[in-house]
Amino acid sequence: MREALAGLTVRGRAFLAAGLTAIVCAVVLGQPALTRVGVLVLALPLVTAVVLGRSRYRLALVRTVTPPLVAAGQPARVSLTLTNEGRTPSGVLLLEDQVPYVLGTRPRFVLEGIGHGWRRHVTYQVRSDVRGHFDIGPMSVRVSDPFGLVELGRSFRTTVPLTVTPRTVPLPSIPLGGGWTGSGDNRPRSFAAGSAEDVTVREYRRGDDLRRVHWRSSARVGELMVRREEQPWQSRATLFLDNRTRVHRGQGIASSLEAAVSAAASVAVHLARRGFTVRLVTASGEDRAAAWHDRSSDLNTGPLLEALAVVEAVQTPRLDTSWLGEQSHGGLTVAVLGSVEPLDIPVLRRMQHHTTSALAIALDVEAWTSPAAATGGAVPVLAQQGWRSVALGPRDRLDAVWQDLGRSASPSGRSGGPAPEGMVAR
Secondary structure, three states: OHHHHHOEOHHHHHHHHHHHHHHHHHHHHOOHHHHHHHHHHHHHHHHHHHHHHHOOOOEEEEEEEEOOEEEOOOEEEEEEEEEEOOOOOOOEEEEEEOOOHHHOOOOEEEEOOOOOOOEEEEEEEEEOOOOEEEEEOOEEEEEEOOOOOEEEEEEOOOOEEEEEEOOOOOOOOOOOOOOEEOOOOOOOOOOOOOOHHHHOEEEOOOOOOHHHEOHHHHHHHOOOEEEOOOOOEEEEEEEEEOOEHHHOOOOHHHOHHHHHHHHHHHHHHHHHHOOEEEEEEEOOEEOHHHOOEOOOOOOOOHHHHHHHHOOOOEOOOOOOOHHHHOOOOOOEEEEEEOOOOHHHHHHHHHHHHOOOEEEEEEEOOHHHHOHHHOOOOOHHHHHHOOOEEEEEOOOOOHHHHHHHHHHOOOOOOOOOOOOOOOOOEO
16 A cells, blocks of 8 residues: 555646645535545545555566677667466556667557456667677566556566677688697598508597498407598687777777777688687687687677677786697687787787787777877787788778788788698588
Protein backbone atom coordinates (compact mmCIF):
# COMPACT_ATOMS: atom_id res chain seq x y z
CA MET A 1 0.00 0.00 0.00
CA ARG A 2 2.83 2.37 0.84
CA GLU A 3 4.41 1.69 -2.55
CA ALA A 4 1.09 2.29 -4.28
CA LEU A 5 0.57 5.64 -2.51
CA ALA A 6 4.12 6.64 -3.42
CA GLY A 7 3.25 5.86 -7.03
CA LEU A 8 0.48 8.44 -7.24
CA THR A 9 0.85 10.57 -10.33
CA VAL A 10 0.36 14.31 -10.49
CA ARG A 11 -3.22 13.66 -11.56
CA GLY A 12 -3.74 11.28 -8.64
CA ARG A 13 -2.35 13.80 -6.15
CA ALA A 14 -4.53 16.48 -7.68
CA PHE A 15 -7.61 14.26 -7.12
CA LEU A 16 -6.60 13.80 -3.47
CA ALA A 17 -6.15 17.53 -2.98
CA ALA A 18 -9.46 18.28 -4.72
CA GLY A 19 -11.32 15.69 -2.64
CA LEU A 20 -9.92 16.99 0.65
CA THR A 21 -10.68 20.57 -0.35
CA ALA A 22 -14.26 19.66 -1.28
CA ILE A 23 -14.79 17.91 2.05
CA VAL A 24 -13.42 20.85 4.06
CA CYS A 25 -15.53 23.32 2.11
CA ALA A 26 -18.63 21.15 2.58
CA VAL A 27 -18.10 21.09 6.34
CA VAL A 28 -17.48 24.84 6.53
CA LEU A 29 -20.37 25.74 4.26
CA GLY A 30 -22.72 23.06 5.55
CA GLN A 31 -23.28 21.42 2.16
CA PRO A 32 -23.80 17.65 2.56
CA ALA A 33 -24.03 17.09 -1.20
CA LEU A 34 -20.58 18.60 -1.67
CA THR A 35 -19.29 16.21 0.99
CA ARG A 36 -20.39 13.21 -1.05
CA VAL A 37 -18.63 14.63 -4.12
CA GLY A 38 -15.44 15.22 -2.11
CA VAL A 39 -15.47 11.69 -0.70
CA LEU A 40 -15.93 10.23 -4.22
CA VAL A 41 -13.05 12.30 -5.64
CA LEU A 42 -10.84 11.43 -2.67
CA ALA A 43 -11.63 7.72 -2.76
CA LEU A 44 -10.98 7.25 -6.48
CA PRO A 45 -7.13 7.48 -6.35
CA LEU A 46 -7.02 5.62 -3.02
CA VAL A 47 -9.08 2.69 -4.28
CA THR A 48 -7.05 2.62 -7.48
CA ALA A 49 -3.80 2.52 -5.49
CA VAL A 50 -5.10 -0.35 -3.32
CA VAL A 51 -6.25 -2.41 -6.30
CA LEU A 52 -3.05 -1.80 -8.28
CA GLY A 53 -0.85 -2.44 -5.25
CA ARG A 54 -2.51 -5.81 -4.50
CA SER A 55 -2.25 -6.98 -8.09
CA ARG A 56 0.42 -9.60 -8.66
CA TYR A 57 1.95 -9.31 -12.10
CA ARG A 58 4.17 -12.04 -13.47
CA LEU A 59 5.86 -10.40 -16.40
CA ALA A 60 8.61 -12.21 -18.32
CA LEU A 61 11.06 -10.47 -20.62
CA VAL A 62 13.30 -11.95 -23.32
CA ARG A 63 15.84 -9.58 -24.89
CA THR A 64 18.09 -10.39 -27.84
CA VAL A 65 20.65 -8.29 -29.71
CA THR A 66 21.36 -9.00 -33.37
CA PRO A 67 24.21 -9.11 -34.12
CA PRO A 68 26.02 -9.16 -30.76
CA LEU A 69 29.26 -8.01 -32.42
CA VAL A 70 29.18 -4.93 -34.66
CA ALA A 71 31.71 -2.46 -35.97
CA ALA A 72 31.64 1.14 -34.83
CA GLY A 73 29.07 3.10 -36.79
CA GLN A 74 26.96 0.05 -37.65
CA PRO A 75 23.52 -0.48 -36.08
CA ALA A 76 22.36 -3.43 -34.02
CA ARG A 77 18.74 -4.45 -33.49
CA VAL A 78 17.37 -5.12 -30.01
CA SER A 79 14.26 -7.30 -29.83
CA LEU A 80 12.08 -7.42 -26.73
CA THR A 81 9.40 -10.00 -26.00
CA LEU A 82 7.22 -9.23 -22.98
CA THR A 83 4.85 -11.91 -21.69
CA ASN A 84 2.23 -11.79 -18.94
CA GLU A 85 2.43 -15.19 -17.22
CA GLY A 86 0.05 -14.22 -14.44
CA ARG A 87 -3.73 -14.39 -14.39
CA THR A 88 -4.24 -10.71 -13.73
CA PRO A 89 -4.51 -8.55 -16.86
CA SER A 90 -2.06 -5.69 -16.80
CA GLY A 91 -2.95 -2.07 -17.23
CA VAL A 92 -1.09 0.35 -19.46
CA LEU A 93 2.61 -0.57 -19.55
CA LEU A 94 5.28 2.12 -19.84
CA LEU A 95 8.57 0.48 -20.84
CA GLU A 96 12.03 2.07 -20.70
CA ASP A 97 15.17 0.11 -21.56
CA GLN A 98 18.41 1.23 -19.96
CA VAL A 99 21.15 1.73 -22.56
CA PRO A 100 24.52 3.51 -22.30
CA TYR A 101 24.36 7.06 -23.56
CA VAL A 102 26.85 6.32 -26.38
CA LEU A 103 24.27 3.94 -27.91
CA GLY A 104 21.61 6.64 -28.15
CA THR A 105 18.60 7.78 -26.16
CA ARG A 106 16.73 5.39 -23.92
CA PRO A 107 13.89 3.81 -25.89
CA ARG A 108 10.42 4.15 -24.38
CA PHE A 109 7.28 2.25 -25.35
CA VAL A 110 3.65 2.35 -24.30
CA LEU A 111 1.70 -0.91 -24.46
CA GLU A 112 -1.96 -1.39 -23.79
CA GLY A 113 -3.06 -3.99 -21.27
CA ILE A 114 -1.66 -7.48 -21.72
CA GLY A 115 -4.04 -10.27 -20.74
CA HIS A 116 -3.14 -13.68 -19.39
CA GLY A 117 -0.90 -15.58 -21.81
CA TRP A 118 -0.55 -12.65 -24.19
CA ARG A 119 2.76 -11.36 -25.39
CA ARG A 120 4.05 -8.28 -27.11
CA HIS A 121 7.09 -7.77 -29.35
CA VAL A 122 8.93 -4.48 -29.74
CA THR A 123 12.22 -3.70 -31.47
CA TYR A 124 14.56 -0.75 -31.64
CA GLN A 125 18.03 0.01 -32.99
CA VAL A 126 21.20 1.11 -31.23
CA ARG A 127 24.32 2.52 -32.81
CA SER A 128 27.65 3.64 -31.43
CA ASP A 129 30.58 5.50 -32.95
CA VAL A 130 32.65 4.51 -29.91
CA ARG A 131 34.17 1.06 -29.57
CA GLY A 132 33.71 -0.89 -26.35
CA HIS A 133 31.73 -3.52 -24.49
CA PHE A 134 28.27 -2.37 -23.39
CA ASP A 135 25.41 -3.90 -21.40
CA ILE A 136 21.88 -3.22 -22.60
CA GLY A 137 19.31 -3.27 -19.82
CA PRO A 138 17.82 -3.73 -17.35
CA MET A 139 14.29 -2.90 -18.43
CA SER A 140 12.15 -0.75 -16.16
CA VAL A 141 8.37 -1.18 -16.38
CA ARG A 142 5.77 1.18 -15.02
CA VAL A 143 2.22 -0.14 -14.71
CA SER A 144 -0.49 2.51 -14.85
CA ASP A 145 -4.23 2.37 -14.25
CA PRO A 146 -6.66 3.40 -17.02
CA PHE A 147 -7.27 6.77 -15.31
CA GLY A 148 -3.57 7.63 -15.02
CA LEU A 149 -3.83 8.14 -11.26
CA VAL A 150 -1.20 5.63 -10.10
CA GLU A 151 2.02 4.30 -11.63
CA LEU A 152 3.92 1.39 -10.09
CA GLY A 153 7.49 0.68 -11.06
CA ARG A 154 8.96 -2.75 -11.78
CA SER A 155 12.42 -3.63 -13.00
CA PHE A 156 14.00 -6.66 -14.66
CA ARG A 157 17.54 -7.56 -13.70
CA THR A 158 18.73 -9.20 -16.91
CA THR A 159 21.04 -7.50 -19.38
CA VAL A 160 22.56 -8.53 -22.71
CA PRO A 161 26.06 -7.63 -23.95
CA LEU A 162 26.90 -5.73 -27.11
CA THR A 163 30.47 -5.43 -28.34
CA VAL A 164 31.33 -2.57 -30.68
CA THR A 165 34.59 -3.29 -32.47
CA PRO A 166 36.90 -0.64 -33.97
CA ARG A 167 36.35 0.59 -37.50
CA THR A 168 38.29 -1.37 -40.08
CA VAL A 169 39.52 -0.45 -43.54
CA PRO A 170 40.09 -3.00 -46.33
CA LEU A 171 43.82 -3.15 -46.99
CA PRO A 172 45.48 -4.00 -50.29
CA SER A 173 47.72 -7.04 -50.62
CA ILE A 174 51.40 -6.31 -50.14
CA PRO A 175 54.45 -8.59 -49.77
CA LEU A 176 54.48 -9.94 -46.23
CA GLY A 177 57.35 -11.79 -44.62
CA GLY A 178 57.10 -14.66 -42.18
CA GLY A 179 58.16 -18.28 -42.45
CA TRP A 180 55.71 -21.14 -42.33
CA THR A 181 55.48 -22.52 -38.83
CA GLY A 182 53.43 -25.18 -37.15
CA SER A 183 53.43 -28.34 -35.06
CA GLY A 184 52.55 -31.97 -35.35
CA ASP A 185 53.93 -35.09 -36.96
CA ASN A 186 54.61 -33.62 -40.36
CA ARG A 187 57.62 -31.48 -39.48
CA PRO A 188 59.84 -30.39 -42.38
CA ARG A 189 62.93 -32.47 -42.89
CA SER A 190 65.46 -32.95 -45.60
CA PHE A 191 64.82 -35.31 -48.48
CA ALA A 192 68.53 -35.62 -49.18
CA ALA A 193 68.75 -38.99 -47.46
CA GLY A 194 66.17 -41.77 -47.47
CA SER A 195 63.02 -42.19 -49.48
CA ALA A 196 59.78 -40.30 -49.25
CA GLU A 197 58.35 -43.34 -47.49
CA ASP A 198 60.77 -42.80 -44.61
CA VAL A 199 59.42 -39.35 -43.82
CA THR A 200 55.73 -40.27 -44.04
CA VAL A 201 55.76 -42.92 -41.31
CA ARG A 202 56.77 -42.99 -37.65
CA GLU A 203 56.95 -45.51 -34.83
CA TYR A 204 53.75 -46.82 -33.33
CA ARG A 205 52.53 -45.06 -30.18
CA ARG A 206 50.05 -46.33 -27.67
CA GLY A 207 46.55 -45.33 -28.69
CA ASP A 208 47.27 -45.09 -32.43
CA ASP A 209 44.63 -46.53 -34.73
CA LEU A 210 45.80 -49.90 -36.04
CA ARG A 211 44.33 -49.04 -39.43
CA ARG A 212 47.16 -46.54 -39.82
CA VAL A 213 49.88 -49.24 -39.50
CA HIS A 214 52.19 -49.24 -42.52
CA TRP A 215 53.03 -52.93 -42.82
CA ARG A 216 55.80 -52.65 -45.42
CA SER A 217 57.78 -50.21 -43.28
CA SER A 218 57.04 -52.25 -40.16
CA ALA A 219 58.48 -55.39 -41.81
CA ARG A 220 61.63 -53.55 -42.93
CA VAL A 221 62.27 -51.79 -39.59
CA GLY A 222 61.23 -54.66 -37.36
CA GLU A 223 58.68 -52.72 -35.31
CA LEU A 224 55.24 -51.29 -35.86
CA MET A 225 55.24 -48.12 -37.97
CA VAL A 226 52.20 -45.93 -38.67
CA ARG A 227 51.49 -43.33 -41.32
CA ARG A 228 51.94 -39.74 -40.24
CA GLU A 229 48.93 -37.45 -39.94
CA GLU A 230 49.07 -34.38 -42.10
CA GLN A 231 48.94 -31.29 -39.93
CA PRO A 232 48.05 -27.85 -41.23
CA TRP A 233 51.04 -25.54 -41.48
CA GLN A 234 50.28 -21.90 -41.06
CA SER A 235 52.10 -18.63 -41.10
CA ARG A 236 52.02 -16.83 -37.76
CA ALA A 237 52.00 -13.12 -37.09
CA THR A 238 52.30 -11.02 -33.95
CA LEU A 239 50.27 -7.81 -33.89
CA PHE A 240 51.82 -5.34 -31.42
CA LEU A 241 49.86 -2.27 -30.29
CA ASP A 242 51.49 0.40 -28.14
CA ASN A 243 48.62 1.73 -26.03
CA ARG A 244 50.56 3.76 -23.49
CA THR A 245 49.12 7.15 -22.62
CA ARG A 246 52.47 8.90 -22.84
CA VAL A 247 53.05 8.01 -26.50
CA HIS A 248 49.69 9.26 -27.82
CA ARG A 249 47.98 12.61 -28.20
CA GLY A 250 44.41 13.84 -28.42
CA GLN A 251 41.23 12.80 -26.65
CA GLY A 252 38.18 10.72 -27.41
CA ILE A 253 37.52 9.20 -30.81
CA ALA A 254 39.76 11.84 -32.43
CA SER A 255 42.86 10.75 -30.51
CA SER A 256 45.88 9.03 -31.96
CA LEU A 257 45.19 6.01 -29.73
CA GLU A 258 41.83 5.44 -31.43
CA ALA A 259 43.52 5.74 -34.82
CA ALA A 260 46.10 3.17 -33.68
CA VAL A 261 43.41 0.74 -32.49
CA SER A 262 41.53 1.11 -35.78
CA ALA A 263 44.73 0.50 -37.72
CA ALA A 264 45.51 -2.58 -35.63
CA ALA A 265 42.01 -3.97 -36.21
CA SER A 266 42.34 -3.43 -39.97
CA VAL A 267 45.70 -5.20 -40.00
CA ALA A 268 44.29 -8.09 -37.93
CA VAL A 269 41.44 -8.65 -40.40
CA HIS A 270 43.82 -8.38 -43.35
CA LEU A 271 46.30 -10.88 -41.92
CA ALA A 272 43.57 -13.37 -41.06
CA ARG A 273 42.26 -13.22 -44.60
CA ARG A 274 45.77 -13.79 -45.88
CA GLY A 275 45.93 -17.05 -43.91
CA PHE A 276 47.95 -15.95 -40.87
CA THR A 277 47.24 -16.99 -37.33
CA VAL A 278 47.53 -13.81 -35.30
CA ARG A 279 48.14 -12.99 -31.66
CA LEU A 280 47.67 -9.60 -30.03
CA VAL A 281 50.33 -8.01 -27.83
CA THR A 282 49.92 -4.62 -26.15
CA ALA A 283 52.19 -2.51 -23.99
CA SER A 284 51.01 -4.59 -21.01
CA GLY A 285 51.99 -7.88 -22.63
CA GLU A 286 50.26 -10.63 -24.57
CA ASP A 287 46.48 -10.81 -24.54
CA ARG A 288 45.86 -14.47 -23.72
CA ALA A 289 42.23 -14.28 -24.84
CA ALA A 290 43.37 -13.42 -28.37
CA ALA A 291 46.59 -15.44 -28.51
CA TRP A 292 47.31 -17.35 -31.72
CA HIS A 293 43.82 -16.92 -33.05
CA ASP A 294 42.78 -19.87 -35.21
CA ARG A 295 41.67 -19.13 -38.76
CA SER A 296 38.87 -21.70 -38.47
CA SER A 297 37.20 -19.82 -35.63
CA ASP A 298 33.94 -18.01 -36.12
CA LEU A 299 34.19 -14.67 -37.90
CA ASN A 300 37.95 -15.30 -38.35
CA THR A 301 38.99 -12.40 -36.13
CA GLY A 302 36.29 -12.39 -33.45
CA PRO A 303 38.55 -12.76 -30.38
CA LEU A 304 41.06 -10.24 -31.75
CA LEU A 305 38.42 -7.62 -32.51
CA GLU A 306 36.75 -8.16 -29.15
CA ALA A 307 40.09 -7.65 -27.41
CA LEU A 308 40.76 -4.49 -29.43
CA ALA A 309 37.25 -3.22 -28.63
CA VAL A 310 38.14 -2.90 -24.93
CA VAL A 311 41.77 -1.81 -25.21
CA GLU A 312 42.39 1.19 -22.98
CA ALA A 313 45.32 3.52 -22.48
CA VAL A 314 47.73 2.37 -19.79
CA GLN A 315 50.02 4.48 -17.63
CA THR A 316 53.00 2.13 -17.66
CA PRO A 317 56.22 3.91 -18.71
CA ARG A 318 57.93 0.84 -20.18
CA LEU A 319 56.88 -1.79 -22.67
CA ASP A 320 56.29 -5.25 -21.27
CA THR A 321 58.86 -7.68 -22.71
CA SER A 322 57.84 -10.92 -20.97
CA TRP A 323 56.29 -12.26 -24.17
CA LEU A 324 59.67 -11.93 -25.90
CA GLY A 325 61.11 -14.47 -23.50
CA GLU A 326 58.79 -17.17 -24.80
CA GLN A 327 59.85 -19.64 -27.44
CA SER A 328 60.54 -17.63 -30.55
CA HIS A 329 58.28 -18.45 -33.46
CA GLY A 330 59.84 -16.31 -36.15
CA GLY A 331 57.18 -15.30 -38.61
CA LEU A 332 55.85 -11.79 -39.06
CA THR A 333 55.53 -8.92 -36.60
CA VAL A 334 53.39 -5.88 -37.36
CA ALA A 335 53.64 -3.05 -34.83
CA VAL A 336 51.31 -0.06 -34.53
CA LEU A 337 53.23 2.54 -32.55
CA GLY A 338 52.85 6.03 -31.21
CA SER A 339 55.90 8.10 -30.46
CA VAL A 340 59.12 6.17 -29.79
CA GLU A 341 61.11 7.06 -26.69
CA PRO A 342 64.77 6.23 -26.01
CA LEU A 343 63.75 3.55 -23.50
CA ASP A 344 61.79 1.78 -26.26
CA ILE A 345 64.70 1.35 -28.67
CA PRO A 346 66.23 -1.74 -26.99
CA VAL A 347 62.79 -3.37 -26.90
CA LEU A 348 62.18 -2.63 -30.57
CA ARG A 349 65.60 -4.06 -31.38
CA ARG A 350 64.75 -7.27 -29.50
CA MET A 351 61.39 -7.49 -31.25
CA GLN A 352 63.07 -7.18 -34.63
CA HIS A 353 65.59 -9.83 -33.64
CA HIS A 354 62.83 -12.31 -32.67
CA THR A 355 60.99 -12.05 -35.98
CA THR A 356 61.58 -12.98 -39.58
CA SER A 357 60.03 -9.78 -40.91
CA ALA A 358 59.24 -6.63 -38.92
CA LEU A 359 56.73 -4.07 -40.21
CA ALA A 360 55.57 -0.96 -38.37
CA ILE A 361 52.96 1.77 -38.73
CA ALA A 362 54.24 4.73 -36.72
CA LEU A 363 51.63 7.34 -35.91
CA ASP A 364 52.81 10.92 -36.25
CA VAL A 365 51.29 11.79 -32.88
CA GLU A 366 52.40 15.41 -32.91
CA ALA A 367 50.12 15.98 -35.91
CA TRP A 368 47.15 15.09 -33.67
CA THR A 369 48.01 18.14 -31.57
CA SER A 370 48.67 20.49 -34.47
CA PRO A 371 49.10 19.72 -38.19
CA ALA A 372 51.95 22.24 -38.28
CA ALA A 373 53.80 20.22 -35.63
CA ALA A 374 53.99 17.07 -37.75
CA THR A 375 57.43 15.50 -37.66
CA GLY A 376 56.95 12.40 -39.79
CA GLY A 377 56.74 10.01 -36.86
CA ALA A 378 59.38 7.58 -35.66
CA VAL A 379 60.17 6.13 -39.09
CA PRO A 380 63.90 7.08 -39.06
CA VAL A 381 64.43 5.53 -35.63
CA LEU A 382 62.63 2.35 -36.64
CA ALA A 383 64.61 2.11 -39.87
CA GLN A 384 67.84 2.17 -37.86
CA GLN A 385 66.59 -0.86 -35.92
CA GLY A 386 65.81 -2.84 -39.08
CA TRP A 387 62.05 -2.20 -39.30
CA ARG A 388 60.12 -1.53 -42.49
CA SER A 389 57.96 1.37 -41.40
CA VAL A 390 55.69 4.15 -42.60
CA ALA A 391 54.18 7.18 -40.89
CA LEU A 392 50.44 7.66 -40.40
CA GLY A 393 48.99 11.11 -39.84
CA PRO A 394 45.42 12.14 -38.91
CA ARG A 395 44.61 13.03 -42.53
CA ASP A 396 46.29 10.00 -44.13
CA ARG A 397 44.34 7.09 -45.54
CA LEU A 398 45.30 3.82 -43.92
CA ASP A 399 45.00 1.78 -47.14
CA ALA A 400 47.34 4.19 -48.93
CA VAL A 401 49.84 4.08 -46.06
CA TRP A 402 49.69 0.29 -46.08
CA GLN A 403 50.37 0.34 -49.81
CA ASP A 404 53.41 2.55 -49.19
CA LEU A 405 54.62 0.00 -46.65
CA GLY A 406 54.52 -2.63 -49.38
CA ARG A 407 56.67 -0.43 -51.65
CA SER A 408 59.44 -0.23 -49.06
CA ALA A 409 62.42 -2.57 -49.00
CA SER A 410 61.66 -6.23 -49.70
CA PRO A 411 61.31 -8.40 -46.61
CA SER A 412 64.11 -10.73 -45.71
CA GLY A 413 61.75 -13.59 -44.96
CA ARG A 414 59.31 -15.45 -47.11
CA SER A 415 56.14 -13.71 -48.19
CA GLY A 416 52.86 -15.52 -47.66
CA GLY A 417 53.40 -17.76 -50.68
CA PRO A 418 53.33 -21.54 -50.96
CA ALA A 419 54.59 -23.61 -48.06
CA PRO A 420 58.08 -25.08 -48.37
CA GLU A 421 58.36 -28.53 -49.87
CA GLY A 422 57.50 -31.24 -47.39
CA MET A 423 54.87 -29.12 -45.61
CA VAL A 424 51.11 -29.12 -45.88
CA ALA A 425 49.71 -25.60 -46.21
CA ARG A 426 46.02 -25.05 -45.58
